[in-house]
Amino acid sequence: MKVRALFFASYREIMGGAEFDVDLPDGATVSDLITLLRGRSDAASVLPSDPAVAVNRSYRTSDALLADGDEVAVIPPVAGG
Amino acid sequence: MKVRALFFASYREIMGGAEFDVDLPDGATVSDLITLLRGRSDAASVLPSDPAVAVNRSYRTSDALLADGDEVAVIPPVAGG
């Protein structure tokens, strides 16, 4: 399956891009995706191993199962207001 | 000595006027003034015996001594805001 990973703010700078399409095996979780993303480059290894993540615009825990076509945003600590 | 007594809102209606000059013996207290005011008329007897009072625009207790020329406001329960 394929998911779209989105990055914002400092994570966008770390990853060198705002979004990537990522191929994952069926049954992959949020945690699996993060592991894969952190292995993408030396810079990417700076990404936390358990960041906040939103799947299809709702926060989800790291053990949440992903599905084909999901939009998975890796959310840096928020600083609105 | 002479003081000026001021009335507002419901107390003004009870007393039938906004202000009265009142003669008091030297050494009179806020409490003495209230007693005298309550004896002014049947209507005036409805005035509480221990209302909030401001002397020269500051709240004072009933045992406060009055002085010639004081402005003594008898303050109904307040309802601002």
Place this chain on the structure above:
Amino acid sequence: MMSRARITTEPIEPQALLAGVGDPSRGAVILFLGVVRNHNDGHGVEGIRYDAYDEMARGTLEEILVEAEERYGVGHLAAVHRVGELGIGEVSVAIAVSSAHRAEAFDASRYVIEEIKVRLPVWKKERFEDGTSEWVAGKQPEVSAEGGA
């Protein structure tokens, strides 16, 4: 410059009050408005007349602002209370606070309105839909022996 504690017969302009507390070092601004509403205790209200002991009320309001500044360490406060005949939806009281941080801005704003309710020498008479009117039961100011409420 307009005083920061005012009793006025003119309509209150919240925007002007807000502008008065603005400052580049303040990150949180709170505006509180008391508005005449169309009901109270189940009665339909058509309007309210506010009366004040003007000469005292301005000083009491200033005192309350100073206390809020000292308690919460906020820098800029302004408050205005309107008197006279007010219709539904009109602003009776406005309080503006600005502060470096939000917690003390909330606390200061709350302090000012609570103190206004228990000590500002202001009274209100509600006009009901049935043509009657009545002084609203208020709060007896607590007076301490040292003077002040």
Place this chain on the structure above:
Amino acid sequence: MMSRARITTEPIEPQALLAGVGDPSRGAVILFLGVVRNHNDGHGVEGIRYDAYDEMARGTLEEILVEAEERYGVGHLAAVHRVGELGIGEVSVAIAVSSAHRAEAFDASRYVIEEIKVRLPVWKKERFEDGTSEWVAGKQPEVSAEGGA
């Protein structure tokens, strides 16, 4: 009609937000403004860039307003967060609440800003006077197993 939960690149107009929550049955109105200030942790700040995950942030802001309504029983809330480049003194976030009584208006307003700070997907980068800039350290949203933050 304008949505009551908005993420916008346009300057925020507090007066319009206030007008949107007005209602003859509401006696207390609170407007909270977050304003870009000229310092943070001892650094001179020249401006801030706010970024958001727009598509999610609007929904999260709406969720927060619904929660505030349910918790505090207040009727009318509206909130807007600005994104893009902001200068000193510009409003970054505005929250308007109206309610029959003041206690719940204060509580609801406070709830909304506190929740914005811990879960709205928005980030800010400060531009300092020395020409450098830096992402502001934020709060890690707490995510529960049922979903939602």
